[in-house]
Amino acid sequence: MGRKTPLYGIHVEHGARMVDFGGWDMPVNYGSQIEEHHRVRRDAGMFDVSHMCVVDVRGRDSRAFLRHLLANDVDKLRVEGKALYSCMLNETGGVLDDLIVYFMNEQWFRVVVNAGTRDSDIAWMRAQARESVQHLEIIERVDLAMIAVQGPKARAIVAELLDPQDRDATLALEPFNGRVCGEWFVARTGYTGEDGFEVVLPIEEAPSTWRALVAAGVAPCGLGARDTLRLEAGMNLYGNDMDDTRNPLESGLTWTVAFEPATRDFVGRQALVDIKAAGGPSHKLVGLLLEDRGVLRSHQKVVVSGVGEGEVTSGTFSPTLERSIAFARVPSGTGQSVQVDIRGKLLPARVIKLPFVRNGRVLITL
Amino acid sequence: MSQVITDLKYAKSHEWARLLPSGLVEIGITDHAQHALGDLVFVEVPEAGRTLEAGAACAVVESVKAASDVYAPIAGTVVECNAELASTPELINQDCYGKGWMIRVKPASASALEGLLSADAYSAVLAAEGG
Numbered sequence: 001m002g003r004k005t006p007l008y009g010i011h012v013e014h015g016a017r018m019v020d021f022g023g024w025d026m027p028v029n030y031g032s033q034i035e036e037h038h039r040v041r042r043d044a045g046m047f048d049v050s051h052m053c054v055v056d057v058r059g060r061d062s063r064a065f066l067r068h069l070l071a072n073d074v075d076k077l078r079v080e081g082k083a084l085y086s087c088m089l090n091e092t093g094g095v096l097d098d099l100i101v102y103f104m105n106e107q108w109f110r111v112v113v114n115a116g117t118r119d120s121d122i123a124w125m126r127a128q129a130r131e132s133v134q135h136l137e138i139i140e141r142v143d144l145a146m147i148a149v150q151g152p153k154a155r156a157i158v159a160e161l162l163d164p165q166d167r168d169a170t171l172a173l174e175p176f177n178g179r180v181c182g183e184w185f186v187a188r189t190g191y192t193g194e195d196g197f198e199v200v201l202p203i204e205e206a207p208s209t210w211r212a213l214v215a216a217g218v219a220p221c222g223l224g225a226r227d228t229l230r231l232e233a234g235m236n237l238y239g240n241d242m243d244d245t246r247n248p249l250e251s252g253l254t255w256t257v258a259f260e261p262a263t264r265d266f267v268g269r270q271a272l273v274d275i276k277a278a279g280g281p282s283h284k285l286v287g288l289l290l291e292d293r294g295v296l297r298s299h300q301k302v303v304v305s306g307v308g309e310g311e312v313t314s315g316t317f318s319p320t321l322e323r324s325i326a327f328a329r330v331p332s333g334t335g336q337s338v339q340v341d342i343r344g345k346l347l348p349a350r351v352i353k354l355p356f357v358r359n360g361r362v363l364i365t366l
Numbered sequence: 367m368s369q370v371i372t373d374l375k376y377a378k379s380h381e382w383a384r385l386l387p388s389g390l391v392e393i394g395i396t397d398h399a400q401h402a403l404g405d406l407v408f409v410e411v412p413e414a415g416r417t418l419e420a421g422a423a424c425a426v427v428e429s430v431k432a433a434s435d436v437y438a439p440i441a442g443t444v445v446e447c448n449a450e451l452a453s454t455p456e457l458i459n460q461d462c463y464g465k466g467w468m469i470r471v472k473p474a475s476a477s478a479l480e481g482l483l484s485a486d487a488y489s490a491v492l493a494a495e496g497g
Contacts, residue, residue, distance in 0.1 A: 017404075028404075028431070029404060032404075032405055033404055033405050033429075033430050033431070034405045034407075034430060224404065224430060224431055227431075228430060293408060293452070294408055294410075294428075295407060295408050295428045295433065297432075297433060316430060316431075317407035317408065317428070317430050319430070324408075343410075343426065
């Protein structure tokens with residue numbers, strides 16, 4: 001038996017098909033994964049993401065600690081509620097996790113980490129803290145649940161559940177910003193490529209909030225739709241597209257590494273600097289569109305004629321494009337076309353600049 | 367609950383077989399199988415003329431989440447495959463025992479269906495699997 005979120009009972013009651021995900025019993029769909037996908041692109045859907053972990057970093061050394069811990073630079077965060085996406089690296093530049101950090105105030109940053117790595121992340125953070133800083137607390141918020149409400153109609157529906165005095169300011173949040181609303185923290189973030197809010201709330205309030213969102217017309221969606229949505233949106237999945245043996249430069253995440261200012265010493269910096277000095281990474285992560293019928297899947301071999309070989313890291317059927325799409329790690333010299341080995345047949349695929357879909361719009365030419 | 371049709375024969379690996387008046391055997395996957403797979407997005411069926419061995423993989427069905435082999439419930443030769451599935455694989459989700467049929471096979475022997483499960487026996491298999 002896996003770990004259960006506070007919404008487990010509701011998922012089962014709604015007829016969800018439950019699967020193991022990183023040690024958690026989570027809904028993969030409530031019937032049709034494709035229908036759930038479309039609801040998010042066109043209307044509003046929601047995901048129980050309570051298996052992810054909220055970690056509060058508190059104390060006056062918080063900023064200095066996170067500037068050392070993370071590959072992106074929290075000095076970019078100056079406005080309360082502002083969010084930053086970052087990798088947390090090991091000394092060899094491998095990605096321990098990808099996460100979002102919110103600047104709550106100068107004594108308090110909130111970090112949201114993946115379910116499968118939450119225990120190792122917290123252990124790593126505590127070990128790093130012991131080495132470097134004094135005035136710091138790392139608090140695993142097991143008292144909080146998280147619901148991601150996503151889609152063009154999502155924000156308006158969530159706003160109706162807020163205290164009237166919080167509504168206008170919350171609806172006025174810019175993308176990648178959040179604010180405290182009473183016991184809740186509401187942020188305009190997500191993992192689908194659509195607008196929406198992620199709501200962090202006390203676990204006691206999660207079931208009633210979920211039911212209220214269902215009553216307001218929000219479709220419960222499982223991890224299946226979450227995966228197809230994030231792939232279309234060009235967003236990496238930890239464990240598939242990068243892990244502790246892969247660095248951000250070969251994982252499509254160079255944009256998340258703040259090399260400037262050069263004086264900031266973060267864990268993994270030297271390893272990445274060395275790779276750049278040696279001519280850059282040997283591989284890169286790209287998007288693929290299968291030109292033929294079939295479905296790209298992780299671990300399929302990618303053949304790049306005259307260049308070398310690579311591997312699909314995540315692949316699926318895209319409900320929006322009605323074609324198969326993937327991310328693949330391929331040799332750096334790869335051009336515009338590759339072949340993918342699907343059950344012994346080499347099928348042509350086109351290299352795509354990510355994302356495939358954003359805010360309901362197809363961004364590539366089919 | 368998964369639907370099991372009385373007058374069909376079944377394999378433990380969740381395929382069904384129907385003896386047609388022509389003597390050919392029509393083959394598809396069961397309601398339990400399509401439900402477990404979820405929304406199907408791609409089906410690869412064998413070409414006409416291919417020889418099938420009972421119990422060997424003969425087709426692939428892919429849902430959004432995974433690819434799965436389909437095993438030939440009987441030995442025989444493929445006579446026809448369902449061309450509709452190329453563009454509308456969801457026929458298997460919508461009507462797995464009807465419009466979602468996959469192949470029609472000339473059985474290798476007249477007794478080919480005898481080794482398969484009855485509807486009752488297949489229902490018992492599902493019950494034992496908890497589905």
